[in-house]
Amino acid sequence: MAPPKRAGRGVTSRKRALYAALLLAALLLCAWRLRARPRGGAALRRYFARRNATVGDVLNSIEDLRLLDNSPIFSYVVQALSATLTELGVRHSVHPDMPPDTAATYILLTTHEAHVKLPGSYIAYNLEQLTTDKEWQGFVFDRYGAAVMVWDFSPANIALLAARGVRALHVPLGYAPTIARPLPEVAAKDVDVLFIGTLNARRMQVLGGLSAGPGARAYATLFSDHTRGDDLLLAYARSKLAVNIHYFGSGQLLEVHRVLPLLVHRVWVVSERSTDAWLDESLAGIVDFADREGIAAAVAAALARPDFGAEVEARLERFKARCAYRDYVRRAMERRYVVPDGGGPAPLPAAAGAAAAAGAAAGAAAAAA
Template sequence: MSAAQRSGRLPRLFERVRLVTIQPPGYAHSGAFAELVDGFRAAFAALGAQVDAAVNQPLAGEGVNFVFGAHLIAPEYPLPQGSIIVNLEQMRRGMHVQPHYVELLKRHAVLDYSARNVARIIELTGNRHVHPCRIGYMPELTRIEAAPVQDIDVLFYGVLNERRKNILDGLAAAGIKVAVLPPGVYGAQRDAAIARAKIVLNVHFYEDKVHEIVRSSYLLANRKIVVSECETDTEIDDDIREAVIAVPYAGIVETCVALLRDEARRAAIERKGYEIFARRDQAALLAEVLPKFSLPFPRHLNLGSGKAYDAAKLNIDIDPKWKPDVLGNLVVPGGLKQVFFSRRFGLVRLEPGRFDDISTIDVLEHVPDLVALMTRCLELLDVGGTMRIVVPYDLSWGAWQDPTHVRAFNERSWLYYTDWHWYLGWNEARFDVKEMGMKLSAVGEALRQRGTAGDELFRVPRAVDEMQVVLVKRLLSEAERQQALAYQAGRRDAD
């Protein structure tokens, strides 16, 4: 895939990416994620994303985090919604999974290398936004030069258990020079041992037969022979089965002995394994899966949905008890660059002009910074889109009975969002009032039946319960825009 093809396949949602490694204090094993992070970083850069990497520091407010080692996250750690958990842990049936990790897997999109893991996570969490992605190659991963003298016959690194130790003991008994790195050795020290090794050994820790592609991928990228435990029912991609020396557990020692006797065969296997793996373009593999993380969502926004959830709309609220589609506050520094997670729609970013209408029913009276919210709604609406508003009238019983209300409204409450738009810094678009209606109280109905006229009726305390307003977004004419700029310049001079 060419650079142009790659950049054309990156969804806008992933224009800003951070690769986050979780590393608790004193925990060395997070080093096991380093090469995968390096490969993803190179792949996202090739796709045209603005990408960086960090330890324990996710983006907050904009962009998407890909989180490596999320099973290490402490329960109180605040992981932003715009995060994809890259699960590298085996999720075999019967295995105990920490409850707080299960909760993370419920609340976030998940990327996994194993189809079996994907099925198990969906089974555990009910989260539909769990997707497999093959681990692939980027040229930046080829960085280990073979040592002039390869004095290690077989190298093993990883945590030892009985089944692994049995193989290592069998190799030693066969007279093979075996090197075993202690747990926690990564980076340059581990790479130096790989450079000296003729064969690197991969043996499952568990017996549930999922190939450890995270380990073998880096070795294949550096032209190393991987002798890997592999049964007929092991989960392993067909091309990787051809790239490694895949043998049953019982045949590992015999296979290593035979390979060490045949230098020409080893050289051919090194070339073949690299060539097969190098065809797995990590950028192309990511480009294939990334669009799956965001499903199409409605062009109708129910803002502050509360108990008025509407399945035909995208429902947003700041209170989790209402179980909205999106839990979030639009009036934060991240603005429209925020990425949210929705159980219905996956990753959601609210792009400018994304909605045809916005409903705010009994919402605006609760908002401390109403100018910021109205500005955000203007941005979210397409030209000609409508904002449907229901608010308490300032002379009503309900205007101030609720202690969470910070304001009430009357007929003149909309001037700054329409005719006086320039005062708010709106130079491109504004609202027009399309409709304005009043819902009368019992007091108002009685007065109306006695013949009290509309304008007079609206000025009677307790006669009106609520206002119903429809605003329409339109672009400013050039004359209006120039006038707004002049008004703003005059206001700045006066200040």
């Protein structure tokens, strides 16, 4: 006599077949998603443009996001951006160089430099002044147009880029704790007026007249082109006040990447006004702005203040509260992604308001002059 059939054997077989089918479907779905994952800059642009993604969506979806730390001038910005992205939950890594066959997406601060070979996928973060008398070669704008995204610190630059067919996102520089470096100990701040940068006739004319303004006196000065390393930190430690003078005569923007470390290291800053109203107004009450002819008087007035030391500290606190880099990057991440060569300017941050629009218009007019 045949043994009786087990009632549950057929049910178990059907369950196994169902589980196997579900597993196969899941594997096929994963394979399809991996195949559909965008590869290369052009694919990333199409992928995110179709999905109406935010900038944060883009950053968080990039599997291998890297920051290239290849410039001593911008290294502190890379470190600040890295710390900020980490705080905002964006996975990334920092690298001093870039393999020639890399499949990673890089955030580059040196896209404009001809010797920098570009990866297949990159985000261009521009900190250069595009609106001045300097003539930029066409390849610079071609590189920006081919990026996954373009970030820029200045609304005036953004207006000029838009006129060249490149849409950029406003990501200003601001306060980040990583900017501060330990300073060497000095007996006293023995430098009244510090100037850091390359000297030309325009700058020398202003610096030479510092002691001739109303209320001025003979100052202990330090004019240096040592813009990095231990020499720079020693200059910060020794100096009470720094002047910022534009190199070019028209279309000049605020040299933010030079000014911010001065503020963080408790150096009073007097700066020539720029053509970007947003940049200047964002630092109102933190930096003293003057026309070129008024810089000497502004320096004399600042150094004569009996509350000089207390005001330096107060300005640093204002800077931290009003210009936090984390807030700037977070707001940028909330914006909608735009393809750089899609035509037309990206909208400016709401916080910029009319001042940003005025600054952008002024920058574009200066560039066209």
